[in-house]
Amino acid sequence: MGATRVAIIGAGPAGLFLSRLLGQTWPGARIDVYERSEPGGTAGFGIALSDRTMRQLAARDSLVADRIGRLARPLSGVELRMPGGRLRYDGFPVVAVSRGAVLAVLTEEARAVGVRVHHGHDARADELDADLVVLADGARSTHRTARAAAFGTTVRTGAARYIWLGTTADVGDAATMFFVPTEHGPMAAHAYSCGGGLSTVVVELDDGTWRRAGLDVACRADGAPGEIGAAGLALLDDVFAGQLGAGLVSNRSRWSRFDVVTNRRWSDGNRVLIGDAAHTAHFAVASGTTMALADAMALAGALREHDTVTAAFDAYERERRPAVARVQRLAGPSMRWWETYGRRMHLPPAQFGMHFITRTTAISYHGLRRRCPTRIAEAEAAYRRTDGADPDAPARHAVAEPFTARGSRLPHRLVGVGASAPGSSGAGADVPCLVPAARLEPLPGGPRQGGGEWAAGTQGRLLAPGPYPLRFVALAAPDPAADDDALREVAALRRRGVDGVLLLPGRAGWWDRIVEFGGRVRTEVGVVVAGCVPMDWSTDLCRDPAVDAWPTRIHLALVSARLDLVAQWPRRATELAPPEAPDELG
Template identity: 90%
Template structure:
């Protein structure tokens, strides 16, 4: 479908950022093409408040369409950091630049420029994909696309619905140059809001609650009263005003705002015949990683390029999907832990502010220990001080690796956080050091065979041998898949009721370290058990030359200081013999 195909007919369902920008790019590339965008809402009728775009996205946008990038840039507002406001104080993390802008302003710019490029944008028009006479039909109608749902089997659609309740609201308050997160304990339960100022519009406030808090506060009343599903009423808005207005500095505003639970959308295929998915219709990632509009614009750029460069629709769709799927998979992989963190933030609000903040800022693997030291060294130092103080060490003592600090649990005192695995003749640092021993272990005879991997397997019970009144009881576990995490936590809670003191989290398939650390953090803060995470036996000599990825010493230090692990178990295998600690970008 090269540039000389002037009779090309493209129908786009959905006038969000993805559909509008695609129509603009195709209109510029094919002046003779018939490009129609169908939007069921009236002009200006789309909901929402502000959106965030990274510096990288703005550079990519400028490379493809300098005019659009300039117009959006003129009405956007730059933010330079993240600020947490907690009952115990404020914490600011700089070095995370984005620009924020009113969603309405972005749609207005894209609509005008799409029409200037020759696209016809039809607002208030409900299109039916089966009735459109077009060479290419683009489904850009959002996460709950009815057209994609109608062909869910062909696309291989999977939708996982999150547990938390959230709602997009606005405020006239100016929140400065940081995205600000408010965490407020209330009589109903913990409440939180993500808030940021936007260029050319109201500031955005996203309130997020666990389901129990939402119900105890009576915010499900609209369902009971027979109103519009999820739409917040005056009483609900007044309740949230009471909680947040004093922190924000102004009241909250609703724009037909509705309570929702986030849908994580994946599709096995992004095209079917002459139909192709784009933006949220193809994939979603939780809004706490500021990715929705970014991915939508990137999809539009990739699909427009593929349609220009290939002779057939099938070849263009295949190229578009090959181009975009790895990047989308990476964003979804990072967004999953962020979504689960926000679903459970209330269970960590007892942590000291510095440690809570470190838990928050490291909720995904997108930020390395090296990156944090470069961006916000003071915040790292504060968390390390809290960590040393909790270990009973003078906080003014010279800083050292977190593994070197002592650990006490159930009356047992360990001189450091590194333990051996299996009944080896000596501990990990020489001598008769602390070690995790599986139940029923028999010391191998000299020169005889010994069980692999220290004798531990998922479900195996054992003991932590260390100085103290008794050996701590442990059970080995493999970190579950995210969708099974809540069930696994209930099983961990049952272990505690049976007198188990801790868990040993085992290595596994690709990405095992990320899953291990995330699950370990939830066990520590929600179940209260001691958590030992396995690491390769040669972790201390790991030399990682990628500045964006931590070597093993950095990974381990961050996991301990951020309150995700208590102990590090030295697994009897080298790093090269284990699956990669970070998951590859997979199709999904």
């Protein structure tokens, strides 16, 4: 198609890059970008872009990619700093660059192809004379909200409080995460150096810590809602400045809670959503700008290749939805991990680090071993030490390690579910040949599930050597939004004398949910967690290095302190909904 009038609301990366691409495609078109902020008035500090994003950007617009690349700072890994020490995970390359510098480049290059960029202009979509109106005005888009029913907008607000700040400190060549216990509660910061300008520091706190520290108090009468004042900045300086090596800087920085935005449709008539206005993913997976640039490339391509706005919008959405859904699927567990990090800071550093680096399924176990083998080996040794095994003994599959709880001791971590649970045949040198060390037996009269003797709510016992049988209750891992309620229920069960929970298989994605929820139960409530696996888990030896086979999934869940026991469910893997395969980002 050949639109002659294009209006783009929002001069962020999505809107500006789209305007440049459309200016290249339609040299004679009138393309206007409207931004309510004045030039240079955008808040924020740095953004991170993966190597993959930079390659895609170079393939589409080598000039813009080259200019951004020359301004950027390469980072090669992630470093965790906590009271117990430092852990570095290399093999996660990104480039970090000042957000202001990126916007300046994109503005210049958009104007170079004839785009008119209007700063300080709060445009009204209904008043614009345009063939095509692009809503690129961010996660809290007022124009999208005005048509929320048409777009099918859903916004879920996260629990944690966060704020973007800066520092003059050079944090080094790694994205660095600081975890600090304070008198108010646990505090954490994500920090990374950018190419030129201030380094970025994102402080993230749970709501209780935020309130106890007095950071919920309004800073001044003329300040924007949530804007941090001198007292709040000084408090955070006391916590982090010594670790960073310099003080913190505010740029009209405000406390916020992250909004997870989804839309059932990305277009309505001649209006279309891109970037954060269409979808968001928590900043901990560093994908916001990546998705914005990818949206711009896809929409520009669809408009170039189709004859009508409707056909172009449909093609754009078909292309981008799967990738966006994938990122949002990975970002959800990461966001929930950051909302609750303080509840697992008691873990040994190596296991805390393993818990952090595996908070999503973005990277397979083999990918982790390839990128940071020393860190993974340390976590496996720390796992073996928890039950008195020799940490210097040859490494073996985590399920083969002994387990002790409430006076009961098992020679390994595999248990049966019901009297007829089959044994493990074992296949391959890395997979142990085990017969269940004990049996989980339901008590008479409880609910039953087809194909097994356990269903949600079933009570039973772990028949293991010890002073008394351990009491278990079967649960289905809840939807993420119901995690806190479910955790309170587990805590109540513990007070009533229940020793552990059996997490049951279920709908698609059940394994990832078991592992995530099990990790929270184990570290926050302190009961024993047994996760169900297929009866033929040991023979599912997928050799695709990008996909974790069942033995590897189980090993990772145990080593990362998310499960204690593996319960062999009396169904084969092909009879259960498959888990979602790891999908590496970057």
